[in-house]
Amino acid sequence: MFLVNLDTDQVLKPVDWNSNRIDGRGHGGERGLRGVAFHGDRIYIAASEELLVFDRTFRVVATHRNRYLDRCRDACVHGHHLFLASAGCDSILGFNLETDVFDWALRIVTDGMVFRSKPFDPRGEDGPLLVEKLELNSVYCNEGGMYVSGSRTGALLRFDGRAIGVMATLPAGAHDARPFRDGILFNDTQAGAIRFESPGVQVALPVPRFDPGLARQGFGRGLCVLPEGAIAAGSSPATLTLHDLETQRPLKAFNLSLDVRSSIHSIGIWPYEWPERGRNSGGSSRSTGSR
Helix, strand or coil: CCCCCCCCEEEEEECCCCCCCCCCCCCCCCCEEEEEEECCEEEEEECCEEEEEEECCEEEEEEEEEECCCCCEEEEEECCEEEEEEEECCEEEEECCCCCCEEEEEEEEEEECCEEECCCCCCCCCCCCCCCCEEEEEEEEEEEEEEEEEECEEEEEECCCEEEEEEEECCCCCCCEECCCCEEECCCCCCCHEEEEEECEEEEECCCCCCCCCCCCCEEEEEEEECCCCCCEEECCEEEEEEECCEEEEEEEECCCCCCCCCCCCCCCCCCCCCCCCCCCEEEECCCCCC
């Protein structure tokens, strides 16, 4: 976990996750920390098959597991629930932040571009099997509903509490899709761009690239809209870039590591005071404009 102070350019690395269960051989399995969210004085981070709960001193105070939380890819808080995207089970799981139990779950099934939602009990025995047909990687909630997408959905889906349907089409391999202004915002990962698409505007912001000899770079994943309207986007190797959507120019970039095994997966706005403890990550930043 990295903390980046956009005002001072200070970078901290308060959590260094070096689990011996991390599988670097290929797709699937334990792949490190995925999904970050905040509620009250707790920090929630998903680690593929478990939910880790940290206090503000970055001490693990609880862990929660669920048989249907397989290959978790994203997390968001809405109301009194933390919602997590399970890529392995093509499902969204709801963790009750008041009772600390998984008490809501929704499986998404498809026949072509026709999608259906199937609620199930995450504490029961009759939930979905490990399928990973849609490879869900994003869940986002607002007053308009729950928005879900994956590398293989081909669409941003909207669940209104009763049924699920297509809000907009997406290219294969997209990440972090969400409604934004009068359109949608997402990482077009295969094309190496962050895109905003609306009826009157089409914007493509390129993902930073480094030495041509560096393998597996330019993989865009992790997206966050800052209060002043700038876009914070992640990419590999671990790089955070701030973009101005109006000028379509980068404002600032932070390279946190050139090790391609360190990749950005999720970005959130730190809601607390800057911590006193934590160690400098050694990352570097470069300003590419004023803000």
